[in-house]
Amino acid sequence: SQQGEEDPQALSIQEGENATMNCSYKTSINNLQWYRQNSGRGLVHLILIRSNEREKHSGRLRVTLDTSKKSSSLLITASRAADTASYFCATDNDYKLSFGAGTTVTVRA
Amino acid sequence: DAGVIQSPRHEVTEMGQEVTLRCKPISGHNSLFWYRQTMMRGLELLIYFNNNVPIDDSGMPEDRFSAKMPNASFSTLKIQPSEPRDSAVYFCASSHTGVDEQFFGPGTRLTVL
Numbered sequence: 001s002q003q004g005e006e007d008p009q010a011l012s013i014q015e016g017e018n019a020t021m022n023c024s025y026k027t028s029i030n031n032l033q034w035y036r037q038n039s040g041r042g043l044v045h046l047i048l049i050r051s052n053e054r055e056k057h058s059g060r061l062r063v064t065l066d067t068s069k070k071s072s073s074l075l076i077t078a079s080r081a082a083d084t085a086s087y088f089c090a091t092d093n094d095y096k097l098s099f100g101a102g103t104t105v106t107v108r109a
Numbered sequence: 110d111a112g113v114i115q116s117p118r119h120e121v122t123e124m125g126q127e128v129t130l131r132c133k134p135i136s137g138h139n140s141l142f143w144y145r146q147t148m149m150r151g152l153e154l155l156i157y158f159n160n161n162v163p164i165d166d167s168g169m170p171e172d173r174f175s176a177k178m179p180n181a182s183f184s185t186l187k188i189q190p191s192e193p194r195d196s197a198v199y200f201c202a203s204s205h206t207g208v209d210e211q212f213f214g215p216g217t218r219l220t221v222l
Contacts, residue, residue: 095157095164095208
């Protein structure tokens with residue numbers, strides 16, 4: 001069952017702009033992870049944020065986590081055409097990842 | 110490292126036929142996952158192995174689905190008999206401990222006619 005729900009479902013931006021997507025979930029979590037999926041490919045892990053962390057950075061990615069609101073956001077700064085993909089949040093409870101439906105991001109050149 | 114390897118990449122079969130999907134996890138990873146991805150249901154965990162032992166198969170849709178992990182470097186997911194509603198992309202993933210990041214294979218796109 002899908003625990004995380006991403007918003008928006010789709011996002012179209014110009015190269016160089018920032019992209020922000022949100023994830024809401026229902027039950028308590030250990031960690032929250034973000035993955036990227038290029039068309040026709042497997043998922044690639046982007047970042048893991050633990051329940052006791054509020055913010056994490058990795059390159060052009062910034063993830064926030066608000067456990068009181070049960071929500072997370074992923075910010076991609078200075079987007080590139082190669083960032084065009086679907087982005088999924090996944091909440092984990094021990095080994096079990098529950099994925100949302102994803103946000104499809106299109107970066108226009 | 111070659112990453113998680115899955116075969117075949119594409120499989121087209123007729124209803125009623127047996128289908129076997131294969132996965133080689135990353136060497137040294139002790140956890141292996143099989144997922145199914147469809148437009149309607151998104152990504153669903155089918156089964157989780159830890160140290161070659163099935164820990165959670167609650168996501169396996171029905172008895173037509175079975176999975177094995179005879180050793181640390183190989184796993185199979187079998188569907189017998191296959192049905193059109195089994196059409197999906199099946200992913201294998203592995204992780205070092207089971208509670209950290211998962212590394213996904215390229216997937217097998219299954220079409221059952």
